[in-house]
Amino acid sequence: MLEVSGLIKRFGGFTAVSNVSFQVGQGEILGLIGPNGSGKSTIFNLLSGTLAPTGGSIRFQGHEIGGLPPYRIINQGIGRTFQIPRPFKRLSLFENVALAGYYGQGQPSRAKAFEAAERALTMVGLPTDRDAGIGGLGAAGLKKLELAKALATQPKLLLADESLGGLDETEMDQAADMLRRIRAELGITIIWVEHIMGVLMRVVDRVMVLDHGEMIAEGLPAEVSADPRVIEVYLGTDADAVQAAAVRV
Amino acid sequence: MTNRVLPWIVGAVLIALPFVYSAPYPMHLMVVVLIWSFAYTSWSVMGRFGLVSLGHGGFFGVGAYSTALLWNYYHLSPFLGIPIAMVLAVTLAIVVTYPCSRFRITGHYFALVTLALSAIVQQVATASRNITGGSLGYTPERAQGGGHILAFQFTDKLTWYFIALGVWAVGLFVRWRVDHSMIAYALEAIAEDEDAAGAAGVNVTSEKLKITALSAAMTAFAGGMYCQYQMFISPDTVSGINVSLQMVFAAVVGGIYVLPGPTVGAIITILLAEGLRIFFGTGALGWDNLVYGTLLVLFIIFLPQGLVGAAWTRLTGARRTA
Numbered sequence: 001m002l003e004v005s006g007l008i009k010r011f012g013g014f015t016a017v018s019n020v021s022f023q024v025g026q027g028e029i030l031g032l033i034g035p036n037g038s039g040k041s042t043i044f045n046l047l048s049g050t051l052a053p054t055g056g057s058i059r060f061q062g063h064e065i066g067g068l069p070p071y072r073i074i075n076q077g078i079g080r081t082f083q084i085p086r087p088f089k090r091l092s093l094f095e096n097v098a099l100a101g102y103y104g105q106g107q108p109s110r111a112k113a114f115e116a117a118e119r120a121l122t123m124v125g126l127p128t129d130r131d132a133g134i135g136g137l138g139a140a141g142l143k144k145l146e147l148a149k150a151l152a153t154q155p156k157l158l159l160a161d162e163s164l165g166g167l168d169e170t171e172m173d174q175a176a177d178m179l180r181r182i183r184a185e186l187g188i189t190i191i192w193v194e195h196i197m198g199v200l201m202r203v204v205d206r207v208m209v210l211d212h213g214e215m216i217a218e219g220l221p222a223e224v225s226a227d228p229r230v231i232e233v234y235l236g237t238d239a240d241a242v243q244a245a246a247v248r249v
Numbered sequence: 250m251t252n253r254v255l256p257w258i259v260g261a262v263l264i265a266l267p268f269v270y271s272a273p274y275p276m277h278l279m280v281v282v283l284i285w286s287f288a289y290t291s292w293s294v295m296g297r298f299g300l301v302s303l304g305h306g307g308f309f310g311v312g313a314y315s316t317a318l319l320w321n322y323y324h325l326s327p328f329l330g331i332p333i334a335m336v337l338a339v340t341l342a343i344v345v346t347y348p349c350s351r352f353r354i355t356g357h358y359f360a361l362v363t364l365a366l367s368a369i370v371q372q373v374a375t376a377s378r379n380i381t382g383g384s385l386g387y388t389p390e391r392a393q394g395g396g397h398i399l400a401f402q403f404t405d406k407l408t409w410y411f412i413a414l415g416v417w418a419v420g421l422f423v424r425w426r427v428d429h430s431m432i433a434y435a436l437e438a439i440a441e442d443e444d445a446a447g448a449a450g451v452n453v454t455s456e457k458l459k460i461t462a463l464s465a466a467m468t469a470f471a472g473g474m475y476c477q478y479q480m481f482i483s484p485d486t487v488s489g490i491n492v493s494l495q496m497v498f499a500a501v502v503g504g505i506y507v508l509p510g511p512t513v514g515a516i517i518t519i520l521l522a523e524g525l526r527i528f529f530g531t532g533a534l535g536w537d538n539l540v541y542g543t544l545l546v547l548f549i550i551f552l553p554q555g556l557v558g559a560a561w562t563r564l565t566g567a568r569r570t571a
Binding site for chain 2: 048049050069070071074075080082086088089090091095098099100102103104105106107110113149153
């Protein structure tokens with residue numbers, strides 16, 4: 001479904017993504033993990049069109065999409081959520097999702113957009129009434145809204161960015177279940193970027209580990225978590241943090 | 250309830266008015282107010298989405314001058330001249346807005362870029378003295394007999410009143426349609442967060458261009474109509490920074506988020522200018538600008554929704570009015 005080969009992104013002299021290649025099959029949930037600044041979000045921005053790649057190719061369903069503007073990529077069937085929810089505060093809850101349903105599907109009829117919005121809101125468990133505002137939504141509610149916006153565009157591939165950040169443990173489990181249900185009920189393929197490894201490992205079929213813009217491991221969750229390089233990367237950052245804390249004391 | 254009935258009552262009163270009372274001076278004021286109300290409403294079509302343009306004086310000027318020049322030099326009826334003027338204004342709007350959108354020039358910077366546009370149109374009209382008469386102004390040639398349908402010239406105020414009334418009503422309808430369409434959601438979203446709007450599938454540049462083109466076309470139409478009604482235009486009355494600022498000021502005072510806002514703004518600003526002119530004569534030339542400036546600052550600070558907007562919120566407690 002998605003084939004990425006030799007993907008490169010440089011910002012001036014800094015290489016954020018260096019020669020990364022991977023594939024995602026139809027109906028798969030792929031986890032993408034790595035420490036801060038490892039290039040996860042950059043890859044998402046490249047896949048969704050927010051950034052244009054410096055080199056390499058991104059093929060989605062046989063078509064090259066690298067460097068296309070975001071709206072064209074969405075209309076081809078790739079939806080995304082943002083790490084930090086970005087709701088439109090001047091619009092109501094329903095309008096937020098209806099907007100995505102309308103423009104994300106390449107401007108069908110208003111009725112079709114509203115229908116998609118209703119389905120998406122129901123799926124994530126938010127109210128579908130037209131007057132509800134977004135003022136009362138907490139962290140979990142805003143994450144759901146992000147997801148509903150992405151789902152309303154009727155994606156074939158969903159890019160979920162740090163869906164769990166800022167959630168408590170029950171909310172995390174619910175969010176993880178939600179991604180599973182989205183795949184099961186809507187048949188949507190998912191790439192899931194996450195900081196928190198535990199929950200992710202229980203849900204994904206396959207996981208990819210990035211460090212300094214390079215892919216250092218890829219495979220089944222059990223294999224990857226036993227990989228010495230992955231352990232080093234994760235423990236390494238932790239060890240640094242412990243040392244830094246010790247120095248401060 | 251009142252929301253449904255009120256527009257029809259206002260409409261009926263405005264249609265009946267000249268049959269009851271039609272002294273020339275009040276009629277003239279009504280026509281002027283209606284033309285400018287239409288122009289201010291045209292500005293607010295995009296202005297309400299945070300796309301604050303100070304270039305509309307330019308579009309108005311292009312509308313007025315193109316219509317008059319095409320008539321005088323090529324004997325082209327304003328019925329063709331005004332549409333051509335609208336196309337020219339739209340072209341100008343796209344030339345300015347497209348790069349602004351691509352290079353992410355928004356907010357204050359967008360206002361500054363468009364400010365240059367209205368200044369340029371004024372300069373061109375002033376400097377092309379051989380063609381436009383420069384700062385002395387310009388007059389469309391009178392059709393024989395004073396008034397003629399094809400020349401879009403009418404001598405009696407009543408005809409103009411009904412034309413202006415009709416155009417104004419169409420202007421309100423266009424804005425109402427825009428406010429109740431999906432593009433309104435998209436533009437609200439763009440105003441807040443362009444990247445997030447893009448991620449929702451909105452083609453930010455194309456939506457911005459659409460609304461700017463519509464607004465520019467309407468404003469050029471207003472300019473052409475103003476020229477035909479006044480039968481005299483000069484660079485500083487139909488173009489330039491003054492005209493642009495006047496549009497922003499009137500729309501903000503009336504309220505840009507509510508449909509009748511720009512109209513109320515036009516009534517206030519035009520009566521203010523006329524009042525100053527009558528009471529102080531030529532000694533008060535330019536005073537209205539001083540008053541505008543002061544009031545604009547006060548309104549932006551204390552009443553950003555404008556008069557109508559604030560009254561509406563007070564009455565209904567509505568979250569958002571459109």
